[in-house]
Amino acid sequence: MNEVNRKWYDGMGHSEDWWAVWLGLFMFGVGLLTIWGIDWVGWQLRPSTWTDFSKAAGPASKNYAGLGMYGSFLTTYVVWTVLTGIGAYFMRLDVKKFVAGWTVLFVIAWVSWIIGHEAHIAAPINDFQKRGITWGLSLGSDAGFILALFVGLMIGNFFKPLANFVKEACKPEWFIKTAIVYVGINLGSYSLRAAGFAFDLAIAGAAATFVAYLLFWPIIYALGRKVFRLPREWAAVFCSGISICGVSASIATAGAIRAKPIIPVLVSTLVVVYAMFELIILPGFYTAVAPDQPIVNGAAMGMTVKTDGADAAAGAILDQLMVAQAAGKGIMWQKDWILTSALMTKIWIDMFIGLWAFLLALLWVYKVERQPGQVHVPVSEVWFRFPKFVIGYVFCWLAVLGIGTLWPAISKAMMAGAGTVSGPMRSMFFALTFVAMGCISDFSKLKGMGRMAILYGISLVVIIAPIAYLVAWVFHRGMTPPLVGS
């Protein structure tokens, strides 16, 4: 069966992007039932910082306390296996292989995440006495993400038969886009308390992204063409991949200029592998170098790290590291604002892709490879390339903000369920993203990529990262997350 986008609704049933929206909105809707006193999401397993393993995790809501840790784990597995399995069926994946791979990813994600919650790893310094410990790494409560990534990378690079076994379920973009829809709930909830800050973040993110675009693309295109002698098609696809947002930008650009499909596929391989280096290095680097610029760091991350999955994952690690470090100094920043700043710039970038690709298509068809009077670029191309998960993200953001503003009396009841969706459910999808990304990141793929791999490395270190940081600093400097309780 072919997959051609002809009508505006094509892809709604079978694309990962749309399935992130369906999965996101479905669980958001179920979570909202707590407004009427119906809790259908409290079974979700939620980890806690622990020294006694029997208290490492449990149901998110007291309504399901009877399930205990293992009952909650099993329920969480069954519900999400069914939901993602339905998605896999409609996405025309091999459902049996998907469920088998998903099960492995699910177990690795949870084991890593729970280990990461052990008090010596996660507890902040000011909690040592309360937890009865005398030393610790104070990495924050989601340090398990790093472990999940490490395990995934081990599988992807040293246990290739296992990597092949889980391949059908390795959908980091689907997982992270679903999680980002849930982040919209958080943003709505935070906007109720700090609307001005959320608005400033959105506007500054848009401005920074626009400026960064104008600088990245022409500089790297010129470098690719003049110094590295890349053919025009390769240079255009390559510089969209590294300048804009990785794989989706390189596919959009290649489609816009009607390049052979092999070009974006090869560029995408580079993007995915290099994104892993960025994810591993940048959060710790930014935290060490600029501990007093959390929002600048987050925004720079969004403009530097390619692929939504790697950016969100890097943003989550940065958030953990910086919030934990600030807590050690007695500054209690609210969680997730740094992650939000990383996502905000990335989401603006994602939204610009369709427009950028459309302009590029016009340029290519009417200027570069002109065939007067013959070829037409349909405006619908902009819609087909629009990242649909953004619809879910914005919907959740505005829905929570709207309900909370219009009916403040039910805010608490709303967040009882929606908070479970945007809390442990969202974080679970982050953990799954980390494992899945690790499993598909095979560093040996860099072999044989020659000058493209060198150009990518140089562009990233010398052009993208410094300019992104400078632009982020110009638009976000001095912004810090609101304090806990403010």
Next chain:
Amino acid sequence: MKSDIDLVIVHDGEKWIARNDEVQAVGRTLPELDADLVRSLRRAGGFRGRLLTVFMGFDFATLPTWVRQYASHYFNRVVRVQV
């Protein structure tokens, strides 16, 4: 957009191929493909002398599975051909 003919377009690693149940056109470049399309339409008969609007939608399912999670569209093009 309304079109007279709808084709699915793919790339096999060497050349572009646009086809439906009745017509198939092949070309190493898109201008070659369009020229072959005119020839194919002439061979198919029934279109002679007409100015046709041809829609070509790229079959995204021909891209590797791992890359399809990052995007869901390659390109559509609309060509006007005098048969």
